[in-house]
Amino acid sequence: MATTDQIIQRCQSLFEDLHFTAAREWKAAEPDRKVVGFMPIYVPRELIHAAGMLPLGIFGGGDQIEVIQGDAYYQSYICRIPRSTIELFLTKRLDFVDGMLFPSICDVIRNLTGMLQLIRPDMYAHYYDMPQNYDDRVGGEFYVNELQELRHDFENLSGNEITDAALRVSIVLFNRNRELIKELYILRAAEPWKVPATEAYLLSRAGMLLPVEDHNVLVESYIKAARSADRPRRDNCKIVLSGMFCEQPPLNLIKSLELAGCYVVDDDFMLINRWMQEPVSETGDPIEALARAFLHHSTKTSATYEPIEADKGQYLVEAVRKSGAEGVIFAAPSFCDPALLERPMLQDALNAAGIPYIAFKYAENSGQMQPIREQAGTFADSIKLWGENA
C-alpha cells in the first residue's frame, strides 16, 4: 500500500509541472485524443469525459512561473489568474489543449473567453453560462438547452457521439469522485492532524490534472493510508478558509496557516470537486440529471446569487458548524470582486452566529508569508484563549 508521502509526492509533482506532462502523455497515448481545459469554478466534466476527452483544470500559474507576457494583457488592478493563464498559453505550455471552458464566475473570466477566441482562433473557447435562476421551468430549461449545445459541440470536437449510456458511466465516475472527496473532508474535519491542509489541497488539485478513474484510485488509497497513519495531534485551532474558490493561493500560504497553529477543516478550493451536494442521478435522462443536480444541489459561493436574504451567508455558518471549526479565515485574491463584495455580508452572518474571523488578501504569486503567519497565529491564540475562558 502506498504511503501518504508517496501519494502526495506524486500529487506535488503533478502540481509543479506547468507543462502538464501527464495530460500530454494521456493525449499522446492514442491518436485522436482531445483535451478540454476549464477554469474555476464549475463545469460539467461528465460531458467532456463522455466524449472520450480529458477535462483539464487550468487554475493559473501559481507562484511558479514568472509572468512576463501576461502582464502586457492586463492592467495592474486586475487579479493574477487571467494573466498567468494567458502566460501559459503564450508560452505554449497549453498548446496541446483543444478546447477551453470559461464558466460564468466573474467578468474577468468571462472576458478571458473572448481573449482566447482572439489569441487562439484555432481552439474551441466557450463561455459556459450557468443560470442564476434555479427554477426548473425557467433556468432549468435554459440550462438543459445549453448542456445539449455543449454536448453537440463536444461531439464535433471529439468526433465521438455522446450517448446517454456513456454519459451515465461518466456520471457514476464523477459521483464516486465527489463521494471520495467528501469522505476526505469528513475525515479531515474529524481528525485534522491526519490530513494536513497542504496534502488535502494537493490531492484535490491532482483531480484537476488526472483522468477521473486515476484520481479515484489515488484518493481512495490516500484516505486508506491517512486513516492508518500515526501522526501527532497538535494543539491547533480549527478554522474554515473562505474566498479561495478561483485564483489559488500559493502552497506556502496554506502551509503558513498550519504552521501558525490552524487546522483547516473546510475550504472552498476547487469547489468543482464538491459542487454537487448530492450525487447526480445515475438513471433517467443524464442531461436532465446534470441540470437538476445543478439547480437543486449546487454548493453556495460568492459567485452565485442568493435569492433569499435570510439565507445569505448561512452556507458559511453551516460549514463552520458541520466541520466543528472555531473560526473563519477569509482569504481572497486581491482585486476579486465576487469574493470581496461578498465578504461584508458573510461577516455579518458570522457576527450574528458569534463566530470569530479574520480577513486578508493574497495573490497567487504572493511571496511574503510572514504577515499572514503572524495574523493567523494571533487569531489561533485568541481562539484558544477565548475557547478556554468561555
Add this chain to the structure above:
Amino acid sequence: MTTVATKKIDLREAQKDQSMEKQKEMIAGNFTRLARAPQTGEKVSYTFVPGNINELVMCFDMVGNFPEINALQMGMRKKSGNFIFDAERAGHSEDVCTYVKTDLGMVYNGNIGPTGERLPEPDILLLSYTGCFTFLKWFELLRHQYKCPTVMLHVPYQGGGKITENMRKYVVKQLKEEVIPTLERISGVKFDIDRLREYLRESARAEDDLVWVLQTARHKPSPIDAYFGGVYYVGPIFSAFRGTRDATEYYRLLRAEIQARIDAGLGPVTPEGNMGEEKYRLVVEGPPNYTNLREFWKMFYDDGAVVVASSYTKVGGVYDFGFRHDPEHPLESLADYCLGCYTNMNLPQRVDMLVNYINDYEADGLLINSIKSCNSFSAGQLLMMREVEKRTGKPAAFVETDLVDPRYFSAANVKNRLESYFQMVDQKRRAA
C-alpha cells in the same frame, strides 16, 4: 466675422435653452417623484442602466431609481470621494467597484440623492443582471441593507458572439414567470401588454432620433462630441425616461439643434462654447471619469480633438446597428434589448464594433479610457487595443482613470498621454 461669432453664441444658448433644459426638468422631476413617493404612495423600483426594462416598470406605475446614475452624479458633484471612504471604513474593500461604494456610502449617509432630497427606500430591487457580475453583489448588498424584495432578470452573455433562441426564450420566460408577477404583486397593478406596446412604440421613436444624432458625427466637422456630449445625450434613454413622451420630445429637440449646427457648419458645443477647429477625430472605448469630467473633456477640445463614436454610449442599449424596441414583439424585443447591450457583447464583437466605428466615422484612431473599477469593461482592453490597431492601421492609446474615485484621476498623467497620442496621430498623418 462678427456675425458668425454672434450666431455661434446664439446657437449655444439655444441649445442650452431647449434640449438641455428639457433634460434637466425631466431629471429633476423624477427625483422629486422619488422624494415624494413615501407621501404619494408610488412604488419605487431600483434598477441598473444596462438591461433596464423601463417600459415594463412603467406599466406598473412605478417610479425608477438608478443607483449607477446617482453614483455618477455624486462623482460630478465631487461627493463620491467621501462616500467611497465611508464605505471602505465600513468594511468594503478598496479593490472593488467604486460605483457600489459610492452608492453604499450615500445610503450610510441618509440616502440623500444628487438633488439634495432624500431618496426613498426601494419597494423592489429589480436586478437586471446584464453585462456585469458586480450587479449581483451590489443588489445583494442593498437587499442586506433594506431587507426588501428582489427580483432578478438574468441575461445570458453573448459568449459566442450572438443572441441565440435559447437565450431569448430564457429572458422572456423570466419576464413572464418572475418579473411581471412580482411587479404586479408589489404594485397592485395588473399587467397590460397593450400599455407596454404603447411605451415601446414611443421608445422606438426616441431611438430613431438618438441614432440620427449619434451618426451626425460622420460629418466633418462633427457637430457633436459622441463621448463627452454623448453621455448627456444618452441620459434620458438610458434611464427612467425610455418609453415616455418626454424622451421622444427631448430627442426631437436635440435632433433639431444638431441639424442647425450642421447647417451652420459648426462643431460640438463644449462647456466653454463652440469647439474650435476639428483636428483629431477619435473613437473612445470605456466609461468616462466623472469626478473630473470637464477637466478631462477640456484636454480634448483644447487640442482640437473630438470624439466621433464611443462604446460607453452603448452600455444602456446598442441602437446604431438597427435594433429598435418593437411593439409587435414586446417581451422578445425587451429580451433582445437586454441581450444586446454593449457590455453583454463578447470581446471579438466589441473589437468589430470599434473597428467599424473607426472606419465608418473616418476616425484617426482609438483611445481607451480604462476604468479601475470596472472589470466588465476593462479586462481585456489591452488586447482589444492591439487588435483594433492591427485591423485599422490607426494608432491607439490607453489611459487609466476611475469612474468616481477621485484618487484615480491624475490629470498630469492623462494629459501627457493624450499629448503624446496626438503627436503620434500627427506623425502617422505625415508618414501617410
